[in-house]
Amino acid sequence: MKILIVEDEEALSESMVQYLSREGFVCETAYSLDQAAEKIELYLYDAAIVDLALPDGDGLSVIRKLKHIAAATGIIIVSARKALEDKIRGLETGSDDYLTKPFSLPELNARLKSLIRRRHFGGNNEIIFREIRVNPYSRQVFVSNRETHLSRKEYDLLLYFLSNIDAVLTKESIAEHLWGDYVDSADSLDMVYSHIKNLRKKLAGPSDAGYIQSVYGIGYKFRSL
Numbered sequence: 001m002k003i004l005i006v007e008d009e010e011a012l013s014e015s016m017v018q019y020l021s022r023e024g025f026v027c028e029t030a031y032s033l034d035q036a037a038e039k040i041e042l043y044l045y046d047a048a049i050v051d052l053a054l055p056d057g058d059g060l061s062v063i064r065k066l067k068h069i070a071a072a073t074g075i076i077i078v079s080a081r082k083a084l085e086d087k088i089r090g091l092e093t094g095s096d097d098y099l100t101k102p103f104s105l106p107e108l109n110a111r112l113k114s115l116i117r118r119r120h121f122g123g124n125n126e127i128i129f130r131e132i133r134v135n136p137y138s139r140q141v142f143v144s145n146r147e148t149h150l151s152r153k154e155y156d157l158l159l160y161f162l163s164n165i166d167a168v169l170t171k172e173s174i175a176e177h178l179w180g181d182y183v184d185s186a187d188s189l190d191m192v193y194s195h196i197k198n199l200r201k202k203l204a205g206p207s208d209a210g211y212i213q214s215v216y217g218i219g220y221k222f223r224s225l
């Protein structure tokens, strides 16, 4: 799961990145409206954490932009403003949740996970696709009720596929989803290939349904069959 953190207080931004990365999120940061706008135009995020008071303006404009160009991205506002009016305004703009600063990182993490579950997995505690079952809290994956141990990247890849069933995902978008900004193009495309290969092997049950299909010259598709 890839998230964008729009927060100008560097120490706070860093501590969110540290905590949420350990929880398995790929985190990218923006420290101003300008930076956030640029990222939103270039990349897709599963969720965004947005501070309202940014040096170059009001965070609500980031939220409006996100709603306009990436409606599926979940949004959590984090703000020092306590005013109820701000909270209402934020929720009206289309944010999903609101946390008043100071907040605890475990609280943010819990809200983020519940938001992503609501938005991308129909509110279920487990993500179930045929014989594949994923528990996003424990990060456990079961195939035909037997636990399958995935590496962190394989796990992220599986979740990316499960939220995009039957869609063609380009190799570039997969690389970007797995590594965020730190993509070194040639190397990472090779690594995508090897993660796909391993994931295929690990998902192959007795019936070997072959969910992951290569789309020649483009990328991959997780088929509902």
Ligand code: CA
Residues within 6 Å of the ligand: 007, 008, 009, 051, 052, 053, 054, 055
């Ligand atoms: Ca701020």
